[in-house]
Amino acid sequence: MRVLGIDPGLTRCGVGVVEGDPGRPLSLVDVGVIRTSSDLDVPRRLVTIEKGIDAWLDEYAPDAVAIERIFARSDVSTIMGTVQAAGIAMVCGARRGIPVAQHTPSEVKAAVSGNGRADKDQVTGMVTRILRLDAPPKPADAADALAIAITHLWRGGGQTRVDTARGAAAPTAAAQRWAEALAASKAAGKSATRKRP
Template sequence: MRVLGIDPGLTRCGLGVVEGSVGRPLSLVGVGVVRTPADAPLAQRLVAIEQGIEAWLDEHRPDAVAVERVFSQHNVRTVMGTAQASGIALVAAARRGLPVALHTPSEVKAAVSGSGRADKAQVGAMVTRLLRLTETPKPADAADALALAICHIWRGGAQSRIDAALAAAGTGRTRP
């Protein structure tokens, strides 16, 4: 399974593609960040993020997309920008008919490090180790995107197969 992980943000939107399956070695396909200038108009920033995500979808052709679920932050402006970037990611994947999963930061941390309270350095170190890289992807948004993809391969992939089997059986039941 090839998964595009997206760590949404207005200034830096992390993108990471990982290929693998449960019980098999994972491999890095690509990692990067879409950057937008903080002083650019919001609409232009969102277009740049959409174009970046679309380019990654075209180039890497993932089987699924995993996006970090927006969680409540103290800074309303930050959470709004993150939510807007997240919406762009969801629309881009849905437009192509790709399965999309939302994972909370604590789910991702627990999946890659064993602790839902791991810090950025621990997550980066585990991503580096799991993908057998020589150095930690920078900035942290890039490492977080890879962690999202890994989390989805290990946790979300099974749920996707269950949902597909239920849909094929005609039950129409899927996970909420």
């Protein structure tokens, strides 16, 4: 399974692609940051992020997109740009029919380091070890994107497959119920016909 992890941000949007399966070694495919200039207005910055994410989706064709879930903080101006970037990332994945998931910062920290309160250095250190990298990924936004992708592979990937299987089986189950109802209806019609004089 291949996952594009996204650490949303208006100035720096971390992106990282990780490949693997739960219980097996994971590997780094690529990592980077989509940057926007504060000289641009917000709509043009969001278009830059959209084009950047689309380019990553085109190049790496991930099976899923995992994004950090945003929580409100005291600085509303900072959080607004992050939320807008996260929304763009969701749209990019959904437009292509790719499953999109969100993971909280504490889920990511716990999945990668075993401690939901780990600091950035601990998370980056564990990402470096898990992916067997020669050096820690930089900047921090890039390392965070990889941590989000790892979290999805370890925690969310299995659930995505279950949900997909349920979705694929749902029409079959519905068709089965429809066939049973139709057969019962026909049987009731036949018995009613037989009772007529």
